[in-house]
Amino acid sequence: MPVPRNIAVIDYGAGNVRSVANALASLGYHPDLTADPARILKAGAILFPGVGAGPSAMRELDSSGMSGCIRQVIAENRPFLAICIGMQVLFDSTQEGRGCDCLGIIPGEVRRIPPGPKIPHMGWNRVKQHIRHPVFDGIPDGASFYFVHSYCGRPADPTVVAGTTEYGVTLCSMIIKGNLFATQFHPEKSGKSGLRMFANFLEYALGNQR
Amino acid sequence: MPWETNDNLGDDILLTKRIIPCLDMIRGRVVKGTSFTDLRDTGDPVEMAAFYYREGADEIVLLDIGATIEARETMVNVVERVSEQVFVPLTVGGGVRNTDDIRRMLAAGADKTSINTAAVHNPHIVAEGAERFGSQCIVLAIDAREVAGSKPRRWEVLTHGGRTPAGLDAVQWARQAVELGAGEILLTSYDADGSQKGYDLELTRAVSTAVNVPVVASGGAGHLDHVYQVLTYGKADAILAASIFHFRTYSIVQVKEYLMAKGIPVRY
Numbered sequence: 001m002p003v004p005r006n007i008a009v010i011d012y013g014a015g016n017v018r019s020v021a022n023a024l025a026s027l028g029y030h031p032d033l034t035a036d037p038a039r040i041l042k043a044g045a046i047l048f049p050g051v052g053a054g055p056s057a058m059r060e061l062d063s064s065g066m067s068g069c070i071r072q073v074i075a076e077n078r079p080f081l082a083i084c085i086g087m088q089v090l091f092d093s094t095q096e097g098r099g100c101d102c103l104g105i106i107p108g109e110v111r112r113i114p115p116g117p118k119i120p121h122m123g124w125n126r127v128k129q130h131i132r133h134p135v136f137d138g139i140p141d142g143a144s145f146y147f148v149h150s151y152c153g154r155p156a157d158p159t160v161v162a163g164t165t166e167y168g169v170t171l172c173s174m175i176i177k178g179n180l181f182a183t184q185f186h187p188e189k190s191g192k193s194g195l196r197m198f199a200n201f202l203e204y205a206l207g208n209q210r
Numbered sequence: 211m212p213w214e215t216n217d218n219l220g221d222d223i224l225l226t227k228r229i230i231p232c233l234d235m236i237r238g239r240v241v242k243g244t245s246f247t248d249l250r251d252t253g254d255p256v257e258m259a260a261f262y263y264r265e266g267a268d269e270i271v272l273l274d275i276g277a278t279i280e281a282r283e284t285m286v287n288v289v290e291r292v293s294e295q296v297f298v299p300l301t302v303g304g305g306v307r308n309t310d311d312i313r314r315m316l317a318a319g320a321d322k323t324s325i326n327t328a329a330v331h332n333p334h335i336v337a338e339g340a341e342r343f344g345s346q347c348i349v350l351a352i353d354a355r356e357v358a359g360s361k362p363r364r365w366e367v368l369t370h371g372g373r374t375p376a377g378l379d380a381v382q383w384a385r386q387a388v389e390l391g392a393g394e395i396l397l398t399s400y401d402a403d404g405s406q407k408g409y410d411l412e413l414t415r416a417v418s419t420a421v422n423v424p425v426v427a428s429g430g431a432g433h434l435d436h437v438y439q440v441l442t443y444g445k446a447d448a449i450l451a452a453s454i455f456h457f458r459t460y461s462i463v464q465v466k467e468y469l470m471a472k473g474i475p476v477r478y
Contacts, residue, residue: 004227018319022294118422120346123225123447124268124477126319144226144477146299147344148321167224189299189321191263191477 005206007031008043008069009084012060016188018082023188028200037069043111045205046073049188050085054094054110054151058102061110065101074105079179079205081198084149087175087182091153106175106182107156113149116168120150127173127185129162135162135181135200143193145173145185152184179205211401226475227441228268228448229465230426231455233258236276237303238284240456260295262455265462268477270296271324271396274304275371283307286318293319303351303396312339316347324396324402326351327369330376330383333390340391346425352393354380354413355400365399365413374451380413381420388421395421396450398428406432406453414444426450434460434468441474 007024009034011017021190024031024047031047032039040046046095048070050057061067074090089102094110104108113119124144129136152171155161162173163182175182181201187194231255233240239253259270274285274294282305289302302315303324312323329336329350353372354365361449364378378382384395397412397417418425424447427440431451440446454460466476 014320018317019293019297019321022319023297025294026297041211116422121225122346122393122424127227188297191266191298195272195297 005044006039006042007045007047007202007206009033009047009049010040010041010066011035012064012066013055013204016049016051016127016186017186017188020047023195023198024202027195027202029202035064035066035195037065040140041068041073043078044071045079045202046081047090048080048082050083050087050089051148052085054085054088054102054149055094055098055100056144057089058094061089062102070103071105077179079201080181081201082180082189084184084186087184088149088151088153090180090182091155094151096151100147105180106153106160106177108154112151112152113171113201114169121152121167121171122148124190125165125167125173125185127165129163131162131176133162133176133205135176135197137200138196139193145187145190145193147173147185149184225447226268226477227446228426229266229437229462230269230271230301230448230450231262231267231462232271232273232428232450232452234273234275234452235285235288236274236323237281238288241275256291256295258456259292259300262462263296263298266466266478267298267462269299269301269448271301271303274302275322276304282311282314284474286314289315289318289320296458301349301396303349303366308335309338309342312343312347316343322347322349322394324349324351326353329387329392330369330378334386335392336392340393345391345393347390347394349394349426350387351396351398352380352384353398353400354410355456356410356413363412363416365410366415368400372403377403381416384417384421384425386415392423393431394424394426396426396428397431397446402430403428404453405430408432408436409440409444409446411439411444411448414440414446418445418447424448432459434465437465438472438474441469 090105160177162176165173173184299321301322302320353368365378367378419449427446428450
């Protein structure tokens with residue numbers, strides 16, 4: 001079966017879809033911005049951006065029927081890259097706001113960054129790579145990425161942690177589990193390193209086709 | 211995952227210090243004099259932003275200093291085009307008067323909006339903006355002028371691009387805005403701006419130690435050491451400059467190399 005070549009960027013009304021689309025376009029890709037589960041289920045690579053707050057993102061996902069679609073594509077091990085709030089809602093639950101259940105795809109909980117340094121954690125910080133993976137090709141260990149968040153997920157299974165970042169505590173800044181990728185930082189705002197990570201992900205997912 | 215506090219890290223050294231070129235614009239054109247020779251159109255904000263992005267700017271600020279109603283559409287268009295070429299955070303300010311303006315700028319591709327005069331007249335816009343879009347999108351811009359003869363030194367807030375005293379103390383105002391939800395302070399010294407004699411270190415230090423959000427120092431950069439001073443003694447989290455970059459006195463890379471050599475963490 002040929003690999004589906006189209007790229008879906010999930011547009012559920014709570015993501016910085018435009019920035020992600022611009023970044024992919026600059027790499028020569030033509031992403032499909034969509035909230036249509038039928039199109040997402042057919043995509044060869046799926047990006048799931050997010051900004052804002054976990055609970056409101058979860059409400060949007062549940063009311064739009066996107067939750068089931070996301071569970072299905074991840075269960076099918078489709079190449080999937082979740083960003084920031086997109087990563088956080090993959091966990092079991094978040095403490096943000098009054099707290100809420102999330103998608104339950106990555107066992108663990110999203111908690112507020114412990115007091116000490118300035119919160120939100122906003123700016124450029126280093127990502128220590130814990131595994132070797134093609135998604136890191138050409139990106140030096142310890143390269144800086146752009147972060148904006150006050151909460152962070154803690155996976156129960158340490159083997160899924162692909163990257164960590166020091167911010168008073170050691171934060172899990174990147175997860176890789178099979179074809180599921182998740183970054184707490186924003187590759188679309190992380191200059192050359194971020195674009196390279198997108199390019200690596202898409203090459204991994206789609207092969208060398210634009 | 212471990213979640214123990216790492217006591218050996220002071221919060222100063224966790225994030226790299228940001229170097230931010232600022233494009234001052236009127237009617238969609240960059241207006242502060244520039245001496246670019248390597249661009250086709252030195253007044254085009256899209257070309258200039260893309261140039262600074264490639265040079266390693268950590269963020270780009272676009273300020274509409276004309277800020278007329280008619281200029282709003284032009285600005286939205288500029289933001290859209292800049293965000294197609296610039297993949298670092300983009301802050302847009304000038305003429306942001308209500309949450310609808312904020313929403314339009316964010317939708318056009320801005321990551322943050324900077325609010326100045328409108329916040330002084332209606333502090334609620336800070337709270338409402340933070341509530342709707344998150345504190346990280348709301349930058350409070352303060353133009354501060356030293357109160358002549360004040361001891362200890364005090365600074366008053368100016369609005370309307372430095373023309374009108376607002377009757378507010380700059381440090382108090384910064385504190386209040388952060389309580390309302392501002393996620394960052396863009397602090398410009400009216401006295402130092404354009405002088406190239408260095409940032410107002412005392413002003414920056416006073417505001418930085420008064421609030422627990424990042425402070426971007428602006429106004430007065432003329433030499434690499436000014437940048438170093440305001441990031442260390444001034445406790446700023448980021449520096450903003452226009453002329454030294456536009457006139458090619460220093461490149462972004464030169465600033466970063468200088469800071470690195472002095473042990474300041476920068477993204478390189």
